[in-house]
Amino acid sequence: MNVIARAPAPSVTVSGGASGPPTPPASVPLTFFAAAGAGGVAFGVALLLSSSDAVISPFLPQVLATAHFGVLAFLTVAVLGALHQFAPVAAGRPLRSVVAARITAGVLVPAVWVLAIAFAAGRPGIVAPAGLAAFVAMCLAAWNLSGPLSARGGGVPVIGLRWATGLLLVTASMGVLYAFDLREGWFALLPRAVAAHAHLGLIGWLGVAYMSVAEKLWPMFLLSHRKRNRSGKLAVCLTPIGAVILAAGLLGSVAGLMFLGAGVVAIGLGAHLTSLVAVIRHRMRGLELLHAFVIASAAFLIVAVIVGTIAASSSDPATRLRLVSAEVMALICWLVLALLGHAHKVVPFIAWTALKTRGALPTGGPPVLFSHLYDRRTAQVTFGLVLVGACLAVGGLLASQGAVVGAGGLAVALATLITAVNLTLHPLALLRSQPAIEGRTA
16 A cells, blocks of 8 residues: 555564565565556445445445455455565565566466456456456466575464465455356356455455464554463464365355364454453553554454354345345455555555665664654544444444445545555655755764
């Protein structure tokens, strides 16, 4: 959600005090984040425009397009940008190729936009090749990330990211099969494939990726030190296993597998929440705006589990469909809140490093800190907007009120747009002032 840097960041320090390999140039993750910002705005607008359809059926073309804007153009693009930056830091080993990272963004971003628009337009002939292009880009990303993730050690974050990257490929493979089936009608996979695909992607790929990154960032931001991290390890190991079993049960309409998978997922998600509580309990720093985002996102995760459990026990197909739609939306809101919250920490860190490398930070007066690269009050407004939007989106689906869902979409679009602008203006101002800084220090 920010674009400024061209120069590579300096070497990072990994656990043990050793100097690790350099992270990719800041322009790599920031390109993904900028594209994700646009995807987030598109998701909110699409939710507004498809709100009347969303309360009828999640399988209508406009609703499928909205889901792909949210899960692919917004969440997946943002998380892949974060992993291109984070995986080398966590594992102490660089990406296989910076060029491949740029190609990934160059192929993935237009592909997912074309895919979503093709769904909205009801053009299965375009959905299939766009889905195939997105699949190729995700395979390239997985190959690139396999460089750092093949390193030994790294603890819970690396273990979780291995799972997440593997499930990215499984989810993408399902998506390609679904895209071609939509055109050819091979297996009549709709709607079973949609439910399985959504849960595997949101819980197995995106959810586990977020949990893995959080296990590194939460303790770092709060200076929280635990002797053991059993809950974090349980979360990143059990959640993907449960997601695979759940997806298989949904795809095959096997009730036993669905309940088994849901139970394992619930234990994994419970361990994730337990880890969050433990980090907060052992903190040496006070809570800040990030943790308001994180705690609110955790609340939506709990809502998703509760609504999903009620849906599984419902005997009325229409009620079950409505509850599953609300559950999936709650999972999306869980990740959207977490993403926007962490963006206010991660993007300024990357931007600050790039600005420092380019000599664009003022040398006189008080030092420029990460928190100076965005406006705090605006960030608080963002939190309020996205929280209200998430509540309206989930509540509107539960109550079958399209107007309420649409209002939620508008709030999410505004929150994402404001975040993108807020995280961009201050670094750009410093970058433009670079000649003046150089003149004063010459």
